[in-house]
Amino acid sequence: MRTAEIKRRFLAHFEANDHTVVPSAPLPAIEDPNLLFINAGMVQFVPYFLGQVPPPYPRATSVQKCIRTPDIDEVGKTTRHGTFFQMNGNFSFGDYFKERAIALAWELVTKAQSDGGFGIDESALYASVYHDDDEAVQLWKRVAGLPDDRIVRLGKKDNYWSMGIPGPCGPCSELLIDRGPEFGADRDWDAGDRYMEFWNLVFMQNLRGEGTNKEDYEILGPLPKKNIDTGMGLERVAYMLQGVNNMYEIDEVRPLIDKASELTGKRYGVSSGRTAESAHPDDVRFRVIADHVRTSLMLIGDGVVPSNEGRGYVLRRIMRRAIRAVRLLGYEDKALPELLPVARDCMAPSYPELEKDFERISAYAYGEEDAFRATLRQGTTILDTAVTQTKQAGSTVLPGARAFELHDTYGFPIDLTLEMAAEQGLSVDEDGFRQLMAEQRRRAKADAQARKTGHADKSAYRDIIDRNGPGQWLAYETLRTDSRVLALLRDGVPVPVVVAGQVAEIVLDKTPFYAESGGQHADAGVITTPGGTAEVVDVQRPVKGLVVHQIRVTEGEIGVDDTADAAVDPEWRLGARQAHSGTHVVHAALREVLGPSALQSGSFNRPGYLRLDFSWRSKLSDSTRSEVEEVANRAVRRDLPVAVRYMPLAQAREIGALALFGETYDETVRVVEIGGEWSRELCGGTHVEHAAQIGPVVITAEASVGSGQRRVEAVTGLEAYQYLARERDLVSQIADELGAPRNELPDRIAALMQRAKDAERELAALRAKQLRDDAAGQAAGAALVGGVRVAALIAPPGTSGGDVRNLAQEVRGHLPQDQPGVAAVVATAGGKASLVVAVNKAGVGHGLSAQALVKAALSGRGGGNADLAQGGGVPAAQADELLKSVTAQIGPA
Incomplete structure (x- = not known):
């Protein structure tokens, strides 16, 4: 049974039992500051378990994509663990509890495959329970008919579940399958191979505190309601039902190993008969390749891109381990163009969006491989230098x-x-x-x-919601509300009143202010009460359902329970609407000009200004940039209608609405359309009613913001007019200075630049002649150091890099050619010193190397060969030390 079919059957079983099918949350754990990635099936449901947010359904089921990366370096050394995995789960939020959870699990596992179940032999199944959970023992006997000898009681380490951090927890019961005596001793529950756990039923009823391991933590108390959280490892069930021995042999993984074997000419399976601790290095590398390429595909698919920090760094490390593993197996060419399509074909039956988005995914992946191959070349050079220095030091x-x-x-x-x-x-x-x-x-x-x-600091906000419920947010309907002050906070602490000059946070029972989200800056405006006035400087949503305004009190005082007039600055909101709609228009224009792979990966807009990051590998040419700008402005001129619709997330995806990678969306989403399908995106921002209200769109900048990512910046509305007016005034000023009509400015400026270049060439020729004239004198003053003539000098200020090299070679040419000679020249510019060393033929024959002298003086930096080398990057104040270092390496004076 293919993995995609196992997933389908699982969801169908629970949907038929009144569970709402919830799509997998994206892998980046954006809403939980404790996590980089989703690492368990229940993470997206934590607010429901904690009672922070009312669950929209009493029962749910999902197949959650997960990443666990605490020990990336250990991946591949065994066949049981990987970084990416899928967790089938069913959840009850205060609805059913132990008995129903056990019944639903047993039914699916043992039901015949012809009836939609998994058809696992009942005689091979065992259940483990928490050691004092007598109720669970009795339920397994009554519901599943398990005898006493197939129910095992285990301790807190094995059968009391938590996320490993403060949060929901509870006793659990695991379904185990006996894989036979070839996998371990009879009733050896700790072996991990014979009695394999594949489905964990968590009876979530408590809240845990801090701790140091799986057993050392405090139980803080009960949850508001008893819940069910189960986790069935999809990969484990796959290899059970596919008749293979481990996760690396299932249909979603093994083809990657086979492709890597084809590329490298190496055979997988050399470790057969060995223990995990003695796995053959080649087998470990094959497993690293399979796991990490699949993981990389899934992470990039969910919007993570390689970088040097956070989630991007984890992805980069995973990708580089895979690339390195292929190299260590003997394959020197680019590997990801061969391997990533295989991973796509393996995973697309379960995640068809990977196929649709493969152009973007592969662009990031292949770009990262190119960058790492360059890193390997650079690192090899640096390592060679370090090896040389180590040997020289004995x-x-x-x-x-x-x-x-x-x-x-x-x-x-x-x-x-x-x-x-x-x-x-x-x-x-x-x-x-x-x-x-x-x-x-x-x-x-x-x-x-x-x-x-x-995370902990949000308790004050949750208290406000517990006391008052979610507030009314009316930013789409109005710019003004009559409100009541529910709470005031200073430094996170509730206070009864704030006075003029103080900065505080204020919560209203209803508000017209837009809270910063989706890349749109928060509204500005004023809150007025009978006793005071405050300027709104920021608006945020620290917890779901609560809008918090940061204010600066400008007059009088404001107290809890005051009536309040909350008014958004209408000019601010107009500019924000223009910029946000302008962002959608620019995004659509980029996709029209560059193609559908130019997808937005992030944005920010405030009144009159927008920036948009998108997937693209190269700089936009001037003509392409102008074309994007023209397409955007033509859309504005056509006055395309702007429509807002609410619909189920599945329907939004069906009609092609674009979503921001890595974002988590509710089941009902807001779709903003400009010109119908021309621009159709999921968005919670404020927008204009017609495209003409955006005003002109002027692209002001375009640049790289990382591997495979570009950024455009633009201005809209009045700000665009003001930008163009400044450009017009600047052109007028230049025209007046040059005394030329505007249409002649390009030719006039080109002529001036050519004259400047000619003057620079003449000056360079004069400087070179002066340096040549000085070279003979510098060579004549060379000191005798250890039998070598050494001319060490600091170049005159303003000497260019090329002139420094020329000077070093000129001085070398004037040294006696029948005697070893070295010319060392240091130049300073921009606060940095650079060094050039030239060695004559006699010096090279004597065993001297310009490259070695430069690298030793610059702690490994620099490059060249035996007769000429250079390097730099040290502070200018070290110029004398560089020359002394070169001289000291040659020998005593």
Whole structure:
């Protein structure tokens, strides 16, 4: 049974039992500061379990995409774990509890495949329960007919579930399958291979506090309602039903191993008969490739892009481990163009959007491989320098600090460093490297802990909702409301009153202010009460259902329970509407000109200004940029209608509404259309009624913001007019200065630039002649150092890089050619010093190397060859030290 069919049957079973089918949340855990990625099926339902938000349905079912990355370096060493996996789940929010959960699970697992079940042999099934959960034991006997010897009681470590952080928890009961004596001893519950757990039924009823491991944490108290949360590992069920031994052999993974084997000429399965601890390195690499390529596909599909921080860094690391593993198997060409389409074909039956979006996904992936291949070349050069310096120092151990620098700064994997150092007869100080890595992890853990405090600080906002319920948000309907002050906070602490000069947060029972979201800046305006006036400087939604205004009190005082006149600045809102609709228009124009792969990956707009990030690999030409601008303005001139519709998320996807990657959407979504299908996007922002109200759209900038990502900036409405007016005034000023008509300005400016270039060339020729004239004198003053003539000098101020090289070669040419000679020249510019070293033929024959002298003086930086090399980047104040370093390397005076 294919994995996609297992997923379909699971959802169909629970839908038939009155569960709402909920789509998987995107992998990035955007709404939970404790998590980088969704790591369990229940994460998107946490607010319902905690009672923070009323659940929109009493029962739900989903197949959630998950990522777990605590030990990426361990992936592939066993056949049981990977980074990406799928968790089938069914959930009850205060509806049914233990008995119904057990009955539903047992029915699906044991029902015949011809009747839509999984058809697993009942005699092979066991259940584990929390050691003192007598109720669960009795239910397994009554509902499933399990005898006592197939029910096992286990402790808190195995059968008491939590997310690993403060939050919902409770005792659980697991369904196990006996895989037979070849996988372990009889009734050896800890072996992990024979009695494999594949479905965990969590009886979620408590709230846990902080802790250090799976057993050491405090139970804070009961949840508002008893809930059910189950998790069935889709990959585990797949290899049970497909007759294979592990997740790497199922239909969604094994084709990647087979393709990697085809590319490399290596055979998978060398570890057959070995223990996990002695797995053959090639098998580990095959599994790393299969797991990481699939994971990369899913992460990019959900909007994560490679970067040097956060989720993007995790993705980059995963991709680079896969690319490196292919290389270590002997395949030197680009691998992802061969492997990623295989992963797409494996996963598309379950996630058809991957096929539709593959052009964008592959652009990021292939670009990252290109960048890493360049990194490997650069890292190899740096490693070679480090190896040379280590050998020159008489050591056979590469310092851990250099290995860490290669890993952390250049993305050079440690095992590649180990391998390449060994090829040159060196070992690596792995203990020093691991210590530095541990320090980095401690810093990252501290950062994660800091994120948790932000999560805890929301309790004051939740208290407001508990007391008053969600407020009325009327930003779409009106710019003014008669309201009541529900709460005031300063530094997160409730206060009864705020006075003139203070900055505070205010919560109203109803508000017309737009809270910042979807890239749109919050509204500005004024809140007036009988006793005071406040300027609204920001509006946010710290928790779902609550709008919080940051205010600066300008007059009098404002107190809790005051009546309030809340008024949005109409000019501000008009400009914001123009900019947000303008963002949609520019996005549609980009897609019309560049094609459908130019998809938005982020945006920001405030009154009169917008910026939009989109997927594209190269700079837009001037003509392309002008074409995008023209398409946008033609849409404005046609006065395309702007319509807002609410519909189910599934329907929005069917009609092609575009969504921002990585965002989480409710079941009912707001679709904004400009010109019907020409621009159709999911959006919660404020918009104009007709495109002509946007006013002119002027693109002011276009630049790169990362690998495979570009950004356009534009102005709209009155701000666009003002921008064009400034451009007009600037052109007029230039025309007046040059005394030329506007239409002649390009030719006149080109002529001036040519004259400037001619003057620069003449000046350069004069400078070069002066340097040549000085070269003989500098060579004549060369010192004798260890039998070598050394001319060390600092170039005159303003000497260009090319002139410095010429000077070094000129001086070298004037040194005696029958005697070893070195010319070392340092130039300073922009606060930095650069070094050029030239060695004559006699010097090279004497064993001197310009490259070695430069790299030693610059701590590994620089490049060249034995007779000419250069480098730089150190502070200008070190100019004298550079010359002294070169001289000291040659020998004593």
